[in-house]
Amino acid sequence: MLFRHTLRTSAAALALLLPFAAGCGGPAQAESPSDLSSVTLSVGATGWKTEEAVLKYAHLDDTPYKVRWSQFQGGEQQLQAVRAGALDLASSSEIPPVFAAADGAPNFKVVAVQRGATLNQEVVTRKGSKVTGIAELKGKRVGYVQNTTAHYFLYALLKQAGLKWSDIDAKPLLPNDGLAALNGGSIDALASYGTSIITAHQQGARTIGSGKDILSGNFLWSARDNVLQSPARRAAAADLIARITKAYAYVRDGREEGFAKITAAATHQPLAQARKDLVDAQRQRPTRARPVGDDTIASQQRVADTFTELGALKEHLDVKSFWTNALDADLKKAL
The missing domain is CATH 3.40.190.10 (Periplasmic binding protein-like II)
Structure with missing residues (x-):
């Protein structure tokens, strides 16, 4: 896994x-x-x-x-x-x-x-996902890069949406592993940054949250x-x-x-x-x-x-x- x-x-x-x-x-x-x-x-x-x-x-x-x-x-x-x-x-x-x-x-x-x-610091869902906003992540599997900006802005975005960290099934993953997991359906959303987010968009990912104004x-x-x-x-x-x-x-x-x-x-x-x-x-x-x-x-x-x-x-x-x-x-x- x-x-x-x-x-x-x-x-x-x-x-x-x-x-x-x-x-x-x-x-x-x-x-x-x-x-x-x-x-x-x-x-x-x-x-x-x-x-x-x-x-x-x-x-x-x-x-x-x-x-x-x-x-x-x-x-x-x-x-x-x-x-x-x-x-x-x-x-x-x-x-x-x-x-x-x-x-x-x-x-x-x-x-x-x-x-x-602070651009390209985002929470994204894969192409075709029915998840369109942070509030819809409750109970979902969410990949994030632990101990980084992705960890920080994901927590902040969850709070803004009225959710707790415990409301999601958080999966710590490196950026490349997270992107593979997103495309493979192992996670429902990914909080990441940089090249992994650029690549995700090339593959049809949708932004549902951004760290732009949080970081x-x-x-x-x-x-x-x-x-x-x-x-x-x-x-x-x-x-x-x-x-x-x-x-x-x-x-x-x-x-x-x-x-x-x-x-x-x-x-x-x-x-x-x-x-x-x-x-x-x-x-x-x-x-x-x-x-x-x-x-x-x-x-x-x-x-x-x-x-x-x-x-x-x-x-x-x-x-x-x-x-x-x-x-x-x-x-x-x-x-």
Whole structure:
């Protein structure tokens, strides 16, 4: 059954990454803050490595340090990889760091915020389904990506419709497994994001709920502690985050068509749709990084409190404990 392939199975996949953990940077004393040539950053990407692609498109991939990109189906897996020592830098929504830190001993800190669009974050039903709204999900089998934005906005949409989490038969699934389960009839609806939602629509899926106006648009960069302990690695991390901001500015400067072609090829969607999604996303909330702020910490605290209310977190979590301003100076300089 696809239901057996929950997010917990991703831990086994992370074991394959552990041999690379030793390559995630050497001892801090061996690195000069002005010489980044000895630095290698192992960086996570969700979906089709959008960040790597946009850097290359904007001719900003010629970094003075090495970047090793690893692809994941979600931010939750990236944070697991950070915890396992297999990633230096993870990008995710506000939610995965909450669960990664819930044991009280995280080996990472949130170091920067990347503002981004909240489009393609939806609850969908398959083609021909008689379910046309969230209220009709009572008693239905609903797939969702656990400990991610999909988990969060599905809970919020259920509350808006007067339903409790216990009113649905919730099935935690990875995005690709969820899409297969939806098309195969194993679930009645799917809460997911990104490429899986794009593909679902290509296959005739209908949107019955959206996280567009529920999610904050704050996407977090989390760095493993060993990155923060080295001036050179901090500088490299800040430079990479800033380059992604500059790359998207390059795209918005009349170059959407070219990047849409790259996106269409990677996501197997029509060029016109890829361009529309890109333009809509950048119009809704241009992709750009910013340093840590009290408002961004407070936003994630609201998210954590919601998961405590849901029962997904067993006790109150003070998110401020795993945020730091350690990258602020380097990031402001790089931007």
